[in-house]
Amino acid sequence: MTDRHPYAYDSKIEGNIIFTQLDTAINWMRSNSLWPMPMGLACCAIEMMAAAASRFDIARFGAEVMRFSPRQSDVMIVAGTVTYKMALAVKRIYDQMADPKWVIAMGACASSGGMYRSYAVLQGIDHLIPVDVYVSGCPPRPEALLDALMRLQKKIMGEHSLIAQKRELFASI
Amino acid sequence: MTSTPAHEAVSARFGDAVTGHGEFRGELTISVRPDAIRDVCAFCHSDLGFDMLLDISSVDHPERNPRFDVVYELYSLRAGAHLRLKTTAAEDDPKVLSVIGVWPGADWHEREVWDMMGIRFEGHPDLRRIIMWEGYPFHPLRKDFPLEGERSDVPGVAFTEPAPLAGGPFVTAPVEGTTQVREPRARHAGDHPADAAFLAEP
Numbered sequence: 001m002t003d004r005h006p007y008a009y010d011s012k013i014e015g016n017i018i019f020t021q022l023d024t025a026i027n028w029m030r031s032n033s034l035w036p037m038p039m040g041l042a043c044c045a046i047e048m049m050a051a052a053a054s055r056f057d058i059a060r061f062g063a064e065v066m067r068f069s070p071r072q073s074d075v076m077i078v079a080g081t082v083t084y085k086m087a088l089a090v091k092r093i094y095d096q097m098a099d100p101k102w103v104i105a106m107g108a109c110a111s112s113g114g115m116y117r118s119y120a121v122l123q124g125i126d127h128l129i130p131v132d133v134y135v136s137g138c139p140p141r142p143e144a145l146l147d148a149l150m151r152l153q154k155k156i157m158g159e160h161s162l163i164a165q166k167r168e169l170f171a172s173i
Numbered sequence: 174m175t176s177t178p179a180h181e182a183v184s185a186r187f188g189d190a191v192t193g194h195g196e197f198r199g200e201l202t203i204s205v206r207p208d209a210i211r212d213v214c215a216f217c218h219s220d221l222g223f224d225m226l227l228d229i230s231s232v233d234h235p236e237r238n239p240r241f242d243v244v245y246e247l248y249s250l251r252a253g254a255h256l257r258l259k260t261t262a263a264e265d266d267p268k269v270l271s272v273i274g275v276w277p278g279a280d281w282h283e284r285e286v287w288d289m290m291g292i293r294f295e296g297h298p299d300l301r302r303i304i305m306w307e308g309y310p311f312h313p314l315r316k317d318f319p320l321e322g323e324r325s326d327v328p329g330v331a332f333t334e335p336a337p338l339a340g341g342p343f344v345t346a347p348v349e350g351t352t353q354v355r356e357p358r359a360r361h362a363g364d365h366p367a368d369a370a371f372l373a374e375p
Contacts, residue, residue, distance in 0.1 A: 084331045085306050117336045119313050119322025120305070127334075 023162045030074070030100065031153040032062040037073035037097060039090060042080030044107040044139040051142035061149050070096035075152065076129075077145070081109040082122045094129045100161065104148050105131045108138045179203075179221055179256055186216055202257040210260040211270040211296075214245065218275050223247035223256055226272070229282035231262075231290040235316045240264035241292055245272070262292050271296035289314035306331050 036058075040048060052058045052066060067073045070093045082090060094103070105125050108114035111134045113123035125131060132155060133148040180194045183203055190209035195202050205213045217223040225248040232242040241262040248255055262269050271294040273279045283294040284303040291312030294300055301307060308327035311318055321336040 084333050085304075088329070088331055113336060117321060117338050119311075119318070119320065119333065119336065121336070123334070123336050 023160055024157075026162060027157050027159055031156040033065075034061070034063045034075045034102070034149065034152065034156075035065045035067050035073050036063055037070055037076040037093065038066045038068070039076050039078045039093070040080060041078070041082060041086060042107075042109060042139075044079035044110070047139045047142055048077060048079045048106065048145060051145045056142040056146060058146065058149070061146065061153065063149055070094070071098060073097055074100070075102040075104060075132075075149075077104045077106055078110040078125045078131075079106040079139075081114065081116055082125050083120050084122055085120075087122045087125075087128055090125065091128045102132045102152055102156070103129055104133045104135065104145075104152060106135045106145060106148070107140055108136065111136070114138060179217075179254070182221060183213060183216065186220075187213060200255060200257060202259055204259045207260045207262065207269055210243075210245075210258065211272055211275070213258060214247075214272045214275045217247055217256060217258070221256075222249045222251055223254075225250055226276035226278050226282070227255075229272075229279060229286055231286045231292055231314075233290065233314070233316045238264070241267050241290065243269050243286065243292060266293075267291060268293040268295055270294070273297055288312070291315065309333075 038045065038048060050056060052064060058064050063075070070076075074097075076090075076094055076097065078090065094101070103125070105111045109116060109121070110125050111131075113121050115138070117123075122128070133152050135144050135148045137144050180201055180203055183205075184191050184194075187205070187209055190206045190213070191203060192206055193204040203213075227246040227248050228244075230244045230246075232244065234240055234242065239261040241264070243260050243262060245258040245260075246255070247258065260269060267290075269292055271279065271283055273283065273294075273296065280297070280299070281303060283297050284300060286292050287294060287297075287300055288302040288304050289312060302309065305313070306327070308330055310325050311323055313322070319335070321338050322333050324334055326332045
């Protein structure tokens with residue numbers, strides 16, 4: 001066997017030890033276990049359920065654990081029309097989520113108010129909370145939500161949270 | 174249909190409190206003075222058998238005095254008959270007697286009319302807003318309220334900003350012609366000469 005794999009420098013530890021940066025390892029763990037906070041407010045929520053069900057199976061991306069408690073969630077999926085009456089409840093739930101946290105604005109309404117140019121509808125959830133990924137569509141298909149999730153994973157993989165924290169720490173000392 | 178007998182019975186009982194009636198495609202509408210609406214409703218319920226209140230709605234006539242109409246849609250489960258009662262409310266201090274004692278189901282209908290049109294119902298035990306939140310300063314279904322909304326701010330509860338309409342509201346042109354002519358477009362699109370030429374194209 002060793003003849004056929006000459007590049008295995010040490011068969012005793014190969015496959016058990018990985019050399020990497022801490023940030024990369026943490027980002028890898030975070031991006032592959034994104035627990036969504038399903039903020040289902042309208043028909044987009046139906047597509048979100050379809051994305052979670054067996055045909056599209058959001059579990060393939062480690063995001064199947066829909067948590068209805070903000071304390072246990074990583075990414076809030078704002079799926080649907082955010083009325084002004086609901087807006088501050090959405091913000092409150094976002095504030096209750098533990099850091100690090102991300103937001104997907106799913107569909108036209110959550111992104112921009114959509115077709116509701118109206119006295120009752122908030123014209124985009126980004127007026128209240130920071131959004132990482134916007135998904136177009138009315139409602140978007142489940143594939144679009146999965147695409148948003150993959151883009152978010154890619155974004156998380158590029159973050160430098162720990163290095164930034166250390167820099168802040170050293171600067172404060 | 175029991176339309177005409179219903180009108181005669183109400184007229185015979187309430188006399189000049191009934192200000193008019195009309196029939197349109199078999200639907201009878203009786204107009205009633207505001208101070209008599211609760212008694213007329215109670216009479217329709219107990220004597221005429223209109224045991225179900227389908228809806229209470231309101232109409233805004235900005236140029237008219239009194240400005241508001243309040244419309245009651247009644248239904249008799251036994252006879253299968255409809256009846257529409259109409260009364261009015263003035264612009265300054267609009268109020269109507271509550272019919273919650275006649276049909277308990279009037280509760281949320283009256284709250285909706287109060288929320289959307291700003292007509293108060295005297296005798297309602299719990300007249301709160303039902304769709305907008307407590308503290309919202311406007312009644313958005315009034316004709317003088319802009320579609321895009323007004324600025325409002327109740328700290329900690331909700332805030333609102335006017336919505337960008339981008340040339341809208343978009344309406345279907347009320348003319349004969351092809352889809353291209355009739356399709357929804359900005360209401361003021363025809364004001365510009367270029368738009369007028371575009372609209373005139375076959």
